[in-house]
Amino acid sequence: MAITTFRATTRRKKGIAVTSEARGFKVDIDEPERLGGTNTGMNPVELVLCALGGCQTILVSSFAKKMGISLEDFWVELEGELDPDGFMGLSDVRPGYQRIRYNMHIKSDASEEKIREFIEFIEKRCPVGDTIGNVVELEKAKITIEK
Numbered sequence: 001m002a003i004t005t006f007r008a009t010t011r012r013k014k015g016i017a018v019t020s021e022a023r024g025f026k027v028d029i030d031e032p033e034r035l036g037g038t039n040t041g042m043n044p045v046e047l048v049l050c051a052l053g054g055c056q057t058i059l060v061s062s063f064a065k066k067m068g069i070s071l072e073d074f075w076v077e078l079e080g081e082l083d084p085d086g087f088m089g090l091s092d093v094r095p096g097y098q099r100i101r102y103n104m105h106i107k108s109d110a111s112e113e114k115i116r117e118f119i120e121f122i123e124k125r126c127p128v129g130d131t132i133g134n135v136v137e138l139e140k141a142k143i144t145i146e147k
Contacts, residue, residue: 017041035084045097048132049078053102055128060106060118063125069118073107100132 010029017030017040029044031037042050043124055075064071079101086095106115125127 025120045080045082048097049080049100049117049129052100052128052132055126056104056122059108059122059125063121064118067118067121068090069110069114070108074142076102
């Protein structure tokens with residue numbers, strides 16, 4: 001399969017709240033009040049956690065049957081650590097996550113060995129996990145000035 005390009009647009013709403021859109025789907029993004037927002041949506045770093053858990057869950061749902069795993073239920077709990085002083089310019093600490101942890105819960109009658117092999121497969125195939133865990137070429141902003 002050829003390289004596929006995904007696209008999204010994010011537009012300022014009010015204050016620091018924004019709306020992002022991709023393929024006609026929209027999500028409101030904001031910060032909690034303690035970080036200067038109005039708490040009208042998840043913040044971007046929470047969405048990163050949701051993207052990782054969502055990607056893992058979609059892969060589990062897509063491949064369980066193909067890999068002989070009877071799947072009754074699956075969910076992921078995720079948490080990430082970052083120092084807000086980094087993105088607020090109050091310190092030289094990195095602005096992004098320093099660590100992300102997750103706990104996968106799987107309800108299945110498959111053997112522990114088979115489930116561990118399956119989860120290893122999922123972790124190797126997850127595009128979001130790969131994006132977070134490896135260096136990605138990030139092209140600097142092109143600027144279009146609207147008048």
